[in-house]
Amino acid sequence: MRWYIPYGNPTYFIWLALAIVPLMIGLLYGRRFRGYQTIISLFFLILTFGGPNWRTGIALIGYLAYQVILVAVYSKYRQRKASPNKGWPFVLAVILAIVPLVIVKVTPAIESGRQSIIGFLGISYITFKVVQTIMETRDGIIKEFHPVLFGQFLLFFPTISSGPIDRYRRFLADYDSVPKRADYLNLIQTGVRYVFTGFVYKFILAYIFGTVLMPGIEQRAILAHGFSWNIVAYMYVYSLDLFFDFAGYSLFAVGISYLMGIKTPMNFNQPFKSKNIKDFWNRWHMTLSFWFRDYIFMRLVFFFMKHKVFKSRVTTANVCYVINMLIMGFWHGETWFYITYGLFHGCALVINDTWLRYKKKHQDVIPHNRFTEWFAIFLTFNVVCFSFLIFSGFLNTLFFGPSKF
């Protein structure tokens, strides 16, 4: 049996189109066929996690059972009348939720590149959804726990492999209701446009940058031994490939969700137009950076301020930036280049804030015009591309190759 990477080839799209037509007709006439949706979800999950990949399919089932039980137990604890809502059960639940992901991420680092048997495509994205559900349960925002709905949320197939990362309450609100016909037609229109923009991004632009241009540049850079302008060329080509590939994929995921009447949040908003690094993180892989903002950064800030750990507000923010981005680096994988990438962005955010404060104080002397705005965009773009060069691991191949990755 063959298997399919989600949105990987034309056949997958043909299956997709055939499968969601009945669902769309239902939605147009005010009905959501939830049973049917479950069946096609299973079908697409089997396309990706079945066949030669059946081992990852088993891993996925095991993982799902584990997380559903974990969240169910924690919910039970929180929903008892006069639940004490102590800190330690919460911390324990979060730790248990990320243990599988940690194992999967650490295994290649200590077993010289071997993949863990409990891993599967998209595990890190599902983990985000689980952790976020636990946190909101702790806060008492999520008051009821439905194992089946929770499963639907975790396994929502259009976003299973790489996000965007939705929120439980938002997803449930969509899933429980049927959009008005006029609204749904708008969703269809936007969804179709997203899917076709995705085609341009992923199958034309990412192909040009990643498949046509990149290999030659990569080879020339390696043959040059040491620094050459090819590394700079590689940096830009890699960055553009990364963007168009990922943004293209995200457009598919969001577009297909829309057709299914689920308003999965957008992942990219013209990131290369950012005027500074903070702006960049509000436009690049938005569901991930917002997740980190809401569930790590803001909570860290809240904790530090409440307990008055640092005297100044500035120090608090800076420390939180670095910790936040460092965790993001570790999340990408346990290699020096991912961690450096995180650290780099943490520091970039600190510098960015310092500069903005300085600029605000000296508004009268520092010019602000169209030219400085263009310059800011140019500078941000280059800083970001440089961070992607670190992220690509290419420097690792170049300096410490042959690489085992």
Next chain:
Amino acid sequence: MDDVKDKVIAILNDLTGEDFSDNLDENLYDSALLDSMGTVQLLLELQDELGISAPVSEFDRNEWDTPAKIIAKVEEMKQ
């Protein structure tokens, strides 16, 4: 009632350096007057000054993005 409004406006004034008394519908995020740091501070101040505890999760940017909305939210939570 007005007590809440005044306090919220005072807190916001403290945080952003702007007076919103006549400008209750200004979008605090679009105008970059408030960021995640400021938001957390706002939540802490509301807790200290008005005794309402809003967890970070409660915080949905779309529901808290103007002084008017914040005041409405706070009043709702006080009841």
Next chain:
Amino acid sequence: MSLKKRLLMIFGPIFAAAALMLVVFLSPLWSGLNYVNPTVQRNAASSLSPQVLKGQLIKQRALENHYVPFFGSSEWSRFDPFHPSVLADKYQRSYRPFLIGARGSQSLTNFFVMQSINHQLKGKKAVFFISPQWYTPMGEDPNAFSFYYSPLQTTTWIEAETGTKMDRYAAYRLLQMPSGNSDKIISATLARIAAGLKPTSFQYFYVGVRHRILLNEDQIYSRYRIPFNNAQTIDKNMKQLPSHYNYQQLNQLAGKIGKQQTTSNNFGISNRFWNRRLKRHVNQLKDFQAGQSYVKSPEYGDFELVLSQFAKDHTNVLFIIPPVNKKWQQYTGLSQTMLKQFDQKIRYQLQSQGFNHIADLSKDGDVPYFMTDTIHPGWRGWLKIDRAVDPFLTKQVNPPHYHIDNRFYSKNWEQYYD
């Protein structure tokens, strides 16, 4: 706006685009777009790229020009001043080699490549380089076959097949490869052909549509992005040759260049190959080929496919049987007796069916600077091959009389061992 109208506004453009695409890819008009410029032909003839191997248009145009197909595998990539492409170009021969085959392409791949140029092979000449190393107990590696597999050549062949023994055997072999199963309807069609049945009318229809699309893709895209680095290599090598052809002088030059380039080892293997591929492992390779046999192999049946196709096209073919580097053969323990048996067996298969143009170099493995590495000819080897190829292609040769014997498709012959 009504629901219908709104949906039409959303999906109309998609259906229109799909219809337009169908029209473009199914249109027979593309077949008029035939011109391939001579530079592209020249680059393609020596490119050895899978893209050229799998395509059709460029080969057809080139062979109608003055190119002659040189079928084979990895040997063609051993460029030096005496490589057939270099000699033909330098001395302005009436032919130019169109090199077909690369590492891992064996008889079965060559058989399917022939399907795209049958018309151009009819009554013409060709050169076929037989590698003893193809004839392993496993035969052609399925992965290598997949790498060179061309759906276009398959549909071309299905459209022309008539249920002969050759066709049935080809279908049977294709079904044993993953490529033959990559399309479910094609694989069902193959199963019928292998069983001696005609494909169903639906299968013909499907194959016809596929064929038209693949053909148009080939017509539209195949002439672009042809690698030209080998053509440059040929130009560079030509500069090392004297301006007039003189065998004695060239043979001397071949010895001289060979000597300069084999200073790193005692096997007469070129420094480049030695340093990159052998040096590090040479100790482990001692006697590693003891017990290796080229006498029993499914490759014999695949080779018969090639012969049957040549016979059907009345192509006059020169076969080249190369030696193995003698010193390397002895070091790695490859049996001399077995090589001799291979030579006898393959010659029997050729000669008993009327394929009498054979350049058998199997005894030249110990001529100095004959081989460029362990199994591929270089310098003097290429020069000696040229001594057979040049007259065969430039002079009048008697038309062939082939009589194909289907026994060569049998398991019995594959496993035959004297």
